[in-house]
Amino acid sequence: MSGNGAVWGRVRSRLRTFPECLAACGAEAAAYGRCVQASTAPGGCLKKDLCAQEFEALRSCFAAAAKKTLTGGH
Numbered sequence: 001m002s003g004n005g006a007v008w009g010r011v012r013s014r015l016r017t018f019p020e021c022l023a024a025c026g027a028e029a030a031a032y033g034r035c036v037q038a039s040t041a042p043g044g045c046l047k048k049d050l051c052a053q054e055f056e057a058l059r060s061c062f063a064a065a066a067k068k069t070l071t072g073g074h
Contacts, residue, residue, distance in 0.1 A: 020065070020069055025062050028058040028061045028062075032055055034054075
């Protein structure tokens with residue numbers, strides 16, 4: 001079980017970087033949020049892949065920010 005502690009240590013380390021990564025992608029997160037909100041507003045209809053473009057932009061930004069954070073780059 002001692003190996004399990006090392007895994008959780010890495011997981012905790014990555015979770016601590018989450019706010020920093022999300023802050024780096026504020027514009028993308030806002031665009032995705034606006035898309036979802038507009039789709040779920042009265043009269044709206046949220047469907048699969050409706051906000052796929054916005055989600056992909058957010059995912060790409062977050063992945064790049066996480067990579068920079070984990071490798072120590074800025």
